[in-house]
Amino acid sequence: MSDHIVKAYDEDLANLKTMLAQMGGLAEDHLAKAIEALARRDTKLADYVIAQDEKIDALELQLEERAILTIAKRQPMARDLREIMVAIRIASDLERIGDLAKNIAKRSHAISEALPRKLATGLTRMGRLSLEQLKDVLDAYTTTDDAKALEVWRNDGELDALYNSIFRELLTYMMEDPRMIGPCTHLLFGAKNFERIGDHATNIAENIHYLVSGQTMREERPKKDTTSTTTFDSLNER
Amino acid sequence: MDTMIKTPVADSAPRIARERPLKIKARNVDVYYGEKHAINDLSIDIPDSAVSAFIGPSGCGKSTFLRSINRMNDTIPSCRVTGNIEIDGRDIYDRTLDVVQLRARIGMVFQKPNPFPKSIYENVAYGPRIHGFARNKTDLEEIVVTSLKKAGLFEEVKDRLDHSGTSLSGGQQQRLCIARAIAVNPEVILMDEPCSALDPIATARIEELIDELRQNFCIVIVTHSMQQAARVSQLTAFFHLGNLVEVGDTDDIFTAPKDKRTQDYITGRFG
Ligand SMILES: Nc1ncnc2c1ncn2[C@@H]1O[C@H](COP(=O)(O)OP(=O)(O)O)[C@@H](O)[C@H]1O
Numbered sequence: 001m002s003d004h005i006v007k008a009y010d011e012d013l014a015n016l017k018t019m020l021a022q023m024g025g026l027a028e029d030h031l032a033k034a035i036e037a038l039a040r041r042d043t044k045l046a047d048y049v050i051a052q053d054e055k056i057d058a059l060e061l062q063l064e065e066r067a068i069l070t071i072a073k074r075q076p077m078a079r080d081l082r083e084i085m086v087a088i089r090i091a092s093d094l095e096r097i098g099d100l101a102k103n104i105a106k107r108s109h110a111i112s113e114a115l116p117r118k119l120a121t122g123l124t125r126m127g128r129l130s131l132e133q134l135k136d137v138l139d140a141y142t143t144t145d146d147a148k149a150l151e152v153w154r155n156d157g158e159l160d161a162l163y164n165s166i167f168r169e170l171l172t173y174m175m176e177d178p179r180m181i182g183p184c185t186h187l188l189f190g191a192k193n194f195e196r197i198g199d200h201a202t203n204i205a206e207n208i209h210y211l212v213s214g215q216t217m218r219e220e221r222p223k224k225d226t227t228s229t230t231t232f233d234s235l236n237e238r
Numbered sequence: 239m240d241t242m243i244k245t246p247v248a249d250s251a252p253r254i255a256r257e258r259p260l261k262i263k264a265r266n267v268d269v270y271y272g273e274k275h276a277i278n279d280l281s282i283d284i285p286d287s288a289v290s291a292f293i294g295p296s297g298c299g300k301s302t303f304l305r306s307i308n309r310m311n312d313t314i315p316s317c318r319v320t321g322n323i324e325i326d327g328r329d330i331y332d333r334t335l336d337v338v339q340l341r342a343r344i345g346m347v348f349q350k351p352n353p354f355p356k357s358i359y360e361n362v363a364y365g366p367r368i369h370g371f372a373r374n375k376t377d378l379e380e381i382v383v384t385s386l387k388k389a390g391l392f393e394e395v396k397d398r399l400d401h402s403g404t405s406l407s408g409g410q411q412q413r414l415c416i417a418r419a420i421a422v423n424p425e426v427i428l429m430d431e432p433c434s435a436l437d438p439i440a441t442a443r444i445e446e447l448i449d450e451l452r453q454n455f456c457i458v459i460v461t462h463s464m465q466q467a468a469r470v471s472q473l474t475a476f477f478h479l480g481n482l483v484e485v486g487d488t489d490d491i492f493t494a495p496k497d498k499r500t501q502d503y504i505t506g507r508f509g
């Protein structure tokens with residue numbers, strides 16, 4: 001893309017990108033640490049993630065202000081307009097990812113050691129997968145790589161599938177032993193958080209596609225989360 | 239018959255052009271000023287009951303093409319127009335066509351408001367009178383009042399219709415010119431940068447007026463303001479160096495233009 005005749009306009013847009021990159025870096029870092037805190041039951045690390053989240057919140061506010069100011073001053077058109085709109089939307093997704101990472105960190109205390117290993121491993125696998133999705137989609141944004149964004153978008157089904165299997169398994173455990181209900185519920189929420197992080201990464205991928213092409217995604221989302229219709233009866237039928 | 243015609247007319251026609259009846263159809267139009275080739279092989283479909291905006295850098299031929307729609311270019315000795323322009327299916331360069339009649343069907347509003355140095359009333363009454371639209375004085379009065387109302391000016395001037403048109407403010411003068419244009423009941427209104435000499439409030443009033451008029455007229459507006467084109471038009475055509483680069487629904491042109499030249503121009507980049 002060639003430069004604007006007004007140089008300060010290029011700087012405004014570059015600024016937004018820089019702030020978004022910072023937010024992305026923080027979100028990625030917090031998510032990685034939350035997963036580690038979960039895997040190692042490291043409360044200090046968890047506390048760090050919880051305390052740091054406000055940084056992301058502050059950056060989002062700042063970015064939004066700058067974006068609004070840029071719209072008011074420059075009256076952006078076409079790709080510039082998409083660039084700014086997409087920055088605002090991605091910032092909001094990153095802020096939510098930060099919140100979800102914080103929530104996972106909070107739960108890492110409660111997800112007790114009493115849980116079967118297999119379940120805990122499933123959860124960390126989901127965590128790593130969501131982190132990968134986040135990394136890939138942020139890469140796709142920095143390099144404005146539509147193909148890569150599309151790949152992230154398609155991969156989201158995997159996270160959903162993992163979530164479904166964890167969900168079913170957890171229900172079975174809880175039915176077998178009511179004492180497991182407490183820790184299992186925390187674990188279930190943790191899994192749901194990773195699944196939601198995947199959804200936000202998918203949102204970001206859709207926005208990258210819109211930024212590059214000016215078109216919204218046509219295909220149906222690769223939604224494979226079927227847990228909203230899963231019943232105890234259907235579990236027993238297996 | 240349409241096989242010779244190139245894009246952007248034939249395929250991927252804009253939605254607005256498909257929704258409204260076709261009013262102006264230009265095919266393979268070239269305009270020369272002596273040796274100078276000002277419009278190059280231009281084809282476009284302009285819908286009725288809609289506002290079409292022509293945008294592009296200065297000197298790219300917007301006014302030249304606009305003037306070829308009401309044959310104003312005929313008045314420039316060095317100017318030569320080839321190709322085909324039809325309004326409602328009738329070739330407007332047909333030798334048997336009465337140019338005076340044609341211009342009565344096509345109103346024009348210019349960049350600088352140019353009221354006659356006569357009363358407000360006379361400014362509007364002039365056209366209907368010379369074209370014999372009014373049978374008597376009452377008829378004529380009715381036309382003047384209705385036109386001033388349509389142009390959103392009546393309330394402001396009703397007590398001083400005998401004052402000179404030039405005594406009005408710039409924005410009022412421009413609305414007077416619009417009243418004058420619509421008094422002869424045209425089908426097409428051509429506007430060449432009608433707001434460039436006006437302040438933001440006067441501009442907003444004209445834009446509001448254009449939006450109302452679009453129900454009943456085919457409006458073509460040349461504007462240097464991207465925001466104005468985005469606000470008032472449904473179809474946008476981008477001109478560059480005498481070529482029509484891209485035509486599309488306004489909503490698409492300002493959010494996701496297809497051509498890099500359009501993109502560079504509307505976002506304020508070096509071409
Ligand atoms: N009357 C004229 N005689 C000679 N050249 C003209 C005349 N009017 C316009 N041109 C030339 O034709 C080109 C297109 O001009 P114009 O249609 O006025 O552009 P725009 O309205 O897009 O600014 C320019 O290069 C201009 O210098």
Ligand SMILES: [Mg+2]
Nearest residue numbers: 300301302460
């Ligand atoms: Mg001009």
